Amino acid sequence: MSRQTLTFRQHSSEPAKVARLHQENGQSHEDQLGPEDVHIRFLAAPINPQDLMVVAGKYPVQPEHRHAGEPIPGYDGVARIERVGSAVSVLAPGNHVVPRAHGLGTWRSHATVPAPSLLRVSATLDPIAASLLKMGCGPAYLLLNSGARELRPGDWVVLNAATGVIAQMTIQFAKLRGCHTISVIRDRDDVDSARQQLRALGADTVVTESELAAPGAVASLAEGKRIKLALDAVFGESGERLAALLSPGATYVNYGSLGGAVGASIPLTQELLFWKQITFKNFRLSQALSQYSEPEQEDLLGYFADLFEKGSLQTPAVDRVAWEAGPRLEEVVLQALDDASGQSKRCVGARKKVFHFS
Amino acid sequence: MSRQTLTFRQHSSEPAKVARLHQENGQSHEDQLGPEDVHIRFLAAPINPQDLMVVAGKYPVQPEHRHAGEPIPGYDGVARIERVGSAVSVLAPGNHVVPRAHGLGTWRSHATVPAPSLLRVSATLDPIAASLLKMGCGPAYLLLNSGARELRPGDWVVLNAATGVIAQMTIQFAKLRGCHTISVIRDRDDVDSARQQLRALGADTVVTESELAAPGAVASLAEGKRIKLALDAVFGESGERLAALLSPGATYVNYGSLGGAVGASIPLTQELLFWKQITFKNFRLSQALSQYSEPEQEDLLGYFADLFEKGSLQTPAVDRVAWEAGPRLEEVVLQALDDASGQSKRCVGARKKVFHFS
Numbered sequence: 001m002s003r004q005t006l007t008f009r010q011h012s013s014e015p016a017k018v019a020r021l022h023q024e025n026g027q028s029h030e031d032q033l034g035p036e037d038v039h040i041r042f043l044a045a046p047i048n049p050q051d052l053m054v055v056a057g058k059y060p061v062q063p064e065h066r067h068a069g070e071p072i073p074g075y076d077g078v079a080r081i082e083r084v085g086s087a088v089s090v091l092a093p094g095n096h097v098v099p100r101a102h103g104l105g106t107w108r109s110h111a112t113v114p115a116p117s118l119l120r121v122s123a124t125l126d127p128i129a130a131s132l133l134k135m136g137c138g139p140a141y142l143l144l145n146s147g148a149r150e151l152r153p154g155d156w157v158v159l160n161a162a163t164g165v166i167a168q169m170t171i172q173f174a175k176l177r178g179c180h181t182i183s184v185i186r187d188r189d190d191v192d193s194a195r196q197q198l199r200a201l202g203a204d205t206v207v208t209e210s211e212l213a214a215p216g217a218v219a220s221l222a223e224g225k226r227i228k229l230a231l232d233a234v235f236g237e238s239g240e241r242l243a244a245l246l247s248p249g250a251t252y253v254n255y256g257s258l259g260g261a262v263g264a265s266i267p268l269t270q271e272l273l274f275w276k277q278i279t280f281k282n283f284r285l286s287q288a289l290s291q292y293s294e295p296e297q298e299d300l301l302g303y304f305a306d307l308f309e310k311g312s313l314q315t316p317a318v319d320r321v322a323w324e325a326g327p328r329l330e331e332v333v334l335q336a337l338d339d340a341s342g343q344s345k346r347c348v349g350a351r352k353k354v355f356h357f358s
Numbered sequence: 359m360s361r362q363t364l365t366f367r368q369h370s371s372e373p374a375k376v377a378r379l380h381q382e383n384g385q386s387h388e389d390q391l392g393p394e395d396v397h398i399r400f401l402a403a404p405i406n407p408q409d410l411m412v413v414a415g416k417y418p419v420q421p422e423h424r425h426a427g428e429p430i431p432g433y434d435g436v437a438r439i440e441r442v443g444s445a446v447s448v449l450a451p452g453n454h455v456v457p458r459a460h461g462l463g464t465w466r467s468h469a470t471v472p473a474p475s476l477l478r479v480s481a482t483l484d485p486i487a488a489s490l491l492k493m494g495c496g497p498a499y500l501l502l503n504s505g506a507r508e509l510r511p512g513d514w515v516v517l518n519a520a521t522g523v524i525a526q527m528t529i530q531f532a533k534l535r536g537c538h539t540i541s542v543i544r545d546r547d548d549v550d551s552a553r554q555q556l557r558a559l560g561a562d563t564v565v566t567e568s569e570l571a572a573p574g575a576v577a578s579l580a581e582g583k584r585i586k587l588a589l590d591a592v593f594g595e596s597g598e599r600l601a602a603l604l605s606p607g608a609t610y611v612n613y614g615s616l617g618g619a620v621g622a623s624i625p626l627t628q629e630l631l632f633w634k635q636i637t638f639k640n641f642r643l644s645q646a647l648s649q650y651s652e653p654e655q656e657d658l659l660g661y662f663a664d665l666f667e668k669g670s671l672q673t674p675a676v677d678r679v680a681w682e683a684g685p686r687l688e689e690v691v692l693q694a695l696d697d698a699s700g701q702s703k704r705c706v707g708a709r710k711k712v713f714h715f716s
Contacts, residue, residue: 267625270622280638
């Protein structure tokens with residue numbers, strides 16, 4: 001059996017410089033299952049901004065597993081159960097599972113982990129969708145509940161960085177609730193295809209940042225719409241334009257600063273605060289999820305999985321990075337990490353990378 | 359019997375120019391009670407910013423009563439029942455009452471109004487306190503509930519314009535909940551006496567705007583405190599300093615713009631939004647009260663009245679304007695209106711004026 005495991009030597013914001021891939025053949029001591037353990041084979045694992053923060057040493061939850069003495073990063077993903085320990089009754093070979101909490105280490109082909117650290121999901125679910133249930137669908141779903149008042153059918157949501165995975169899922173969840181979306185995308189070469197792709201997901205209106213910045217554009221776009229929620233992943237001027245689109249009593253929620261946070265700000269005016277009664281706040285997934293008990297979190301992921309299986313949600317568009325054992329794998333993996341960390345430095349339009357194990 | 363009634367000819371932001379006082383002796387047709395009516399004599403009626411907005415034509419609820427064909431302003435106050443109509447059973451002569459809703463017209467010595475437009479309060483309550491139950495105590499109490507999380511004993515609240523009636527009540531309500539307050543007052547001639555007066559109400563820390571603006575003052579004042587709520591009645595730089603004092607997870611609430619709203623703004627940074635997770639919002643009394651059913655509103659005012667009577671709340675410091683029938687009354691009343699409308703134009707330290715009927 002061939003197994004591959006990614007580890008990192010030290011903290012760095014340039015993950016490709018500190019990560020290394022270990023490739024081994026044959027049995028290992030990890031294959032000796034304790035009674036409560038399960039042995040899993042990964043199917044897909046995304047590279048999330050959070051993972052890069054872990055490698056950079058800027059995330060509070062540390063990796064729980066090590067290989068060759070070094071921590072294994074990757075906190076999200078989906079795996080298939082290969083074997084189970086003698087005392088494991090809730091999981092069986094062939095089951096598909098996702099990590100229950102942060103820290104599991106998903107950037108590896110195989111792992112032996114305690115059964116309670118895993119949560120079962122449907123085995124017929126597309127692995128890419130499954131790997132994004134928690135950090136792709138979770139934030140999207142919970143962001144839509146973050147307004148000062150609940151969204152009602154016919155309400156509009158405006159969001160930027162709209163080609164991102166969270167935004168792609170938000171557009172779809174909004175539609176499921178009978179709500180409409182205005183998707184703001186950054187100016188780029190492939191505006192037409194981005195527009196088409198978002199419309200195919202159910203986006204009602206797609207505009208570029210510069211279209212929205214044109215004189216009168218905000219007013220004419222807002223006219224006649226109840227725009228009750230702005231979901232801002234960019235901050236600065238882009239966030240300011242989202243806030244300007246909002247109807248009275250709406251909520252502006254920030255959940256990222258792709259436009260750069262240092263020195264940027266949004267001017268809070270009495271027009272926004274008093275006259276329009278807009279509430280301004282931030283969203284953190286960990287905080288929002290902490291309002292859900294563990295059984296509720298399981299049901300939440302199960303609900304997402306059902307929607308994918310029914311065809312009510314489409315798997316978001318991502319870049320699949322083929323994880324295939326062999327001499328080229330380290331180069332492929334490190335390149336993906338490099339690209340992903342570049343993405344957080346604002347390479348407009350770069351898609352989320354997901355390791356797809358073969 | 360002598361009766362006096364204030365009316366206004368037309369809308370104006372200079373109330374003294376459009377208001378006039380009618381003084382009459384003897385009976386009037388208003389003394390003829392319908393079966394559901396009561397005849398009342400006012401004891402005290404404050405001049406609230408809202409009243410000035412009514413006169414200026416900038417408030418949505420219009421006066422319900424007229425005299426000599428002109429609307430009677432004044433929406434807050436307390437009165438004693440003199441006589442009741444044949445079908446009135448819930449009120450009796452000697453009862454003290456406050457208006458149930460906006461629009462009653464309280465700037466007059468006597469009135470005949472439908473019994474259901476009044477709400478009974480304790481007759482032993484200080485009339486100044488009674489006249490401030492709704493628009494003085496109401497906002498103060500409800501502002502303390504406007505945070506993203508409930509205030510807990512030991513939490514701190516920071517507020518500016520702290521010599522205002524709402525702030526004086528907020529300081530006291532905070533103390534009743536086991537919370538501490540930082541009161542920010544504007545720079546003025548009588549800083550020492552203002553400080554003393556607020557401390558006598560239970561204020562923990564009183565600082566002037568310029569003390570707080572000094573380098574390092576915000577950090578040293580915030581140190582070691584859970585400052586969970588900022589109540590900003592000034593906006594602009596003063597509001598910005600309040601927000602800077604807040605602890606993680608706190609809420610900034612704006613409920614006024616004494617510093618001027620036009621052109622002013624508070625820069626919303628990622629430091630405040632993401633790192634400190636501060637929520638920014640506005641407070642409107644009508645909106646907050648609408649969450650209370652009518653019986654709940656009655657119980658709320660009754661609760662305030664009880665606290666005053668028990669000595670748990672002190673009547674806030676106000677300027678009593680003696681309303682005494684006679685040739686000088688019109689001058690006194692118009693002067694008070696002029697001063698009060700000047701107060702809203704930032705005459706620092708001017709106290710709320712309350713008509714005190716004799």
